[in-house]
């Protein structure tokens with residue numbers, strides 16, 4: 814049994830408001846949304862952060878990114894931001910690779 818909260822979500826052990834899932838990836842609503850639309854996209858496989866992805870993960874992470882685009886399109890989103898935090902100093906609080914999809918408000922650049 815994994816101690817990782819996102820592994821638990823991927824295994825169905827912890828509930829989430831899932832908006833997309835297949836055999837390799839999942840998307841669900843963020844518990845503490847930072848924008849009107851705030852989704853998290855994860856690989857089911859535990860990879861701690863993007864900086865720890867291996868060449869063998871390339872197809873999986875390519876698929877994950879395509880799913881981000883499809884889910885955004887299906888939700889009718891035109892302007893949105895996709896971001897991943899790598900390391901505590903960059904704001905990462907859950908050590909399971911995830912892309913945030915944020916939309917529904919003005920996005921500033923550069924991000925804080």
Ligand code: 5GP
Nearest residue numbers: 818829841842843844845898904905906907
């Ligand atoms: P990070 O800070 O690592 O970039 O992003 C982690 C995100 O996961 C945060 O936005 C936080 O609100 C969200 N989060 C943490 N625990 C849970 C949970 O159990 N369920 C859901 N749906 N989101 C979570």
Ligand code: ZN
Nearest residue numbers: 817820859909
């Ligand atoms: Zn995990």
